[in-house]
Amino acid sequence: MAIEAWFMDESKEDQRLPHRRNPNEPASLEHLAELGVLYWHLNPKDYENDEELKKIREARGYNYMDLLDLCPEKVANYEEKLRNFYTEHIHADEEIRYCLEGSGYFDVRDKGDRWIRIWIKGGDLIILPAGIYHRFTLDTSNYVKLMRLFLGEPVWTAYNRPQEDHPARKEYIKSLTEKVGMPLAAH
Ligand SMILES: CSCCC(=O)C(=O)O
Ligand SMILES: [Fe+2]
Numbered sequence: 001m002a003i004e005a006w007f008m009d010e011s012k013e014d015q016r017l018p019h020r021r022n023p024n025e026p027a028s029l030e031h032l033a034e035l036g037v038l039y040w041h042l043n044p045k046d047y048e049n050d051e052e053l054k055k056i057r058e059a060r061g062y063n064y065m066d067l068l069d070l071c072p073e074k075v076a077n078y079e080e081k082l083r084n085f086y087t088e089h090i091h092a093d094e095e096i097r098y099c100l101e102g103s104g105y106f107d108v109r110d111k112g113d114r115w116i117r118i119w120i121k122g123g124d125l126i127i128l129p130a131g132i133y134h135r136f137t138l139d140t141s142n143y144v145k146l147m148r149l150f151l152g153e154p155v156w157t158a159y160n161r162p163q164e165d166h167p168a169r170k171e172y173i174k175s176l177t178e179k180v181g182m183p184l185a186a187h
Contacts, residue, residue: 003039003124005032008107008115015086015137019117027116034179036129036172037108037118044100044123047147053098056125057149062096064150070102071143085136089158092168093150095134098125102144109133111176120144131172133161 005027008019029039042052056062072078088109097106103121108128110116119139120126128134138144148154163169 002029002041003118003120003126005029005116005118007110008117016140016142018119018139027110027118031110032108032116032118034176035108035110035116036132036175036179038127040125041123042098042125044098047098047100053125061151062149064148064152064154066148066154067100068146068148070104070138070146082138084158087158088133088135088161090131090133090161090163090166090169090172091156091158092166093130093155095128096125096149098147098149099123100145100147102138103141104136104138104144104146107135107137129172129175131166131168131170 006018006020007025007027009021011019013019032039040052040056042050047053057065069075070078070082075081097120099120099122101122103119106118106120106126106128107115108118109132118126159166
């Protein structure tokens with residue numbers, strides 16, 4: 001089972017709606033990988049004993065873990081948090097999220113600054129690279145339970161756009177040009 005992603009329309013309607021273009025314009029996993037976005041599908045049941053998750057955590061050094069149950073009863077300043085999540089930003093580190101239950105949308109900017117909407121559901125683990133512009137919203141199901149992973153002491157600081165001089169942003173832009181630039185330069 002693969003994740004679904006698509007280019008967003010321009011409408012300013014409710015952020016929780018799918019915002020597909022008409023006709024739908026899918027974005028492939030390969031396209032996401034070119035942006036440095038990584039994806040795995042795991043079995044979210046019994047995640048505490050999942051060997052696959054364990055392997056990914058070990059390989060990438062994700063020693064920190066916590067759970068975010070995104071509902072008004074369990075999250076302080078719920079509305080404010082949701083607003084901040086949907087404000088376009090970057091981080092100095094990777095953002096690693098594993099969806100255990102429910103669903104939601106991660107939006108990431110592509111190289112041409114277009115929004116790609118990634119629909120995550122139970123079992124989807126995604127990694128956004130440091131420095132990529134992104135945001136998050138619940139979908140119309142209004143509920144998600146996420147595992148947050150991190151390498152070392154967690155830092156969740158969001159730097160809202162524009163951040164063109166932020167070292168993580170510069171590093172990210174450099175990594176993009178290296179990825180597409182290398183094969184061309186060889187000709
Ligand atoms: C609800 S997790 C995703 C939101 C986000 O981008 C963040 O926490 O930085
Ligand atoms: Fe973020």
